[in-house]
Amino acid sequence: MIHFIPEDILKLLISAGTGAIIGFEREYHSKSAGLRTMILICLGSTLFTIISMKLGADPSRIAANIVTGIGFVGGGIIFRDNSSGRITGITTAAAAWVTAALGMCVGFGKGLYETGFVAMIMAIFALYVLVPIQTRIKKKNLIRTYRIVCKFNNDTLKHYEHKFAKFGLDAERDKQTKSNDLISGIWVVRGPEQNHEKAIKSLLNDPDIIEFDF
Known part of the structure; x- marks a missing residue:
């Protein structure tokens, strides 16, 4: 002391x-x-x-x-x-x-x-x-929340889930909202960061997507 x-x-x-x-x-x-x-x-x-x-x-x-x-x-x-x-x-x-x-x-x-x-x-x-x-x-295991708004058809949401899987990402569907001819889907997506970046790049260039948050 x-x-x-x-x-x-x-x-x-x-x-x-x-x-x-x-x-x-x-x-x-x-x-x-x-x-x-x-x-x-x-x-x-x-x-x-x-x-x-x-x-x-x-x-x-x-x-x-x-x-x-x-x-x-x-x-x-x-x-x-x-x-x-x-x-x-x-x-x-x-x-x-x-x-x-x-x-x-x-x-x-x-x-x-x-x-x-x-x-x-x-x-x-x-x-x-x-x-x-x-x-x-x-x-190695990044979690992101994605929101996609596009024109509605029966296979729209499944189409994007397959797209996430194509990039090696595990997507869990969350809230879905339909308004007139538009549908909004939210996914909690898990996977390597580099796979997220590839998926984001692809989705940003998707002409069918009206709104995209990530």
Whole structure:
């Protein structure tokens, strides 16, 4: 411990640094909760822990209240993208949750510094090192949502399902809508990224398609 800095101040400095390390990666990837948010989450958890300890509060209640509070923050980070139907922000919400736990480790101090340090290294590994591996996995099995609008005939939708299969893609038909002589079909399509690109190129040049979203 550095003797000329009060322990509580040192804890806050360590907490801010920890939050910054986690938040930098989220900020770099333009996520909704980035550098400042993670610093504030870590600082808040540390500060609440310090105050509660000085007031003689039950440690289990400290943890429970902080977890409840961070749940509200996480709820604001996670949302559904209306255009694609995908749920986004889960990783950022999980990072905020871990950051709050790291702040608590710093706040409790002796005995949990080592635990917090190891946990931070593991969090950094998950956020930084595993990104290329995750990218490779996604390229091998990318999921896209396609919407095609074209003139209606009995075999229209099956025609495009066969087309997806031709490009080595697994297409699961979702919502279908018919309006006058037009039909709209939505597919959740899974397969390698390069196969998606070939299919998109083909569909963009299809003269029978009136609208195409992907």
